[in-house]
Amino acid sequence: MLNADLIHGAAAAAAYCGLPRRTIYHMAGNGSLPYIRKGRKLFFRKSELESAFRSEST
Numbered sequence: 316m317l318n319a320d321l322i323h324g325a326a327a328a329a330a331y332c333g334l335p336r337r338t339i340y341h342m343a344g345n346g347s348l349p350y351i352r353k354g355r356k357l358f359f360r361k362s363e364l365e366s367a368f369r370s371e372s373t
Contacts (some may be wrong), residue, residue, distance in 0.1 A: 320360050321351075328359040332368065342367075 322328045325343070329336040342348035343357065348367055351358040 320362055322359045322361060322364070323356065325357055325359075328357075328364060331359075331361065332364055 322331055325336050325339040329339045332339070339348065339359075343350045349360070349363045351360075
């Protein structure tokens with residue numbers, strides 16, 4: 316269940332959100348988008364991405 320919620324990489328997160336990859340890196344870098352770092356790899360939770368953009372639009 317938890318594994319199904321993870322997205323591996325900024326490119327996959329960008330495709331999921333419909334945003335440019337650079338935007339995902341920028342938002343993760345400034346703390347407005349939560350992520351998990353394992354070594355050099357970034358992981359994003361679908362539920363947190365949806366929550367981040369839902370709160371941004373209201």
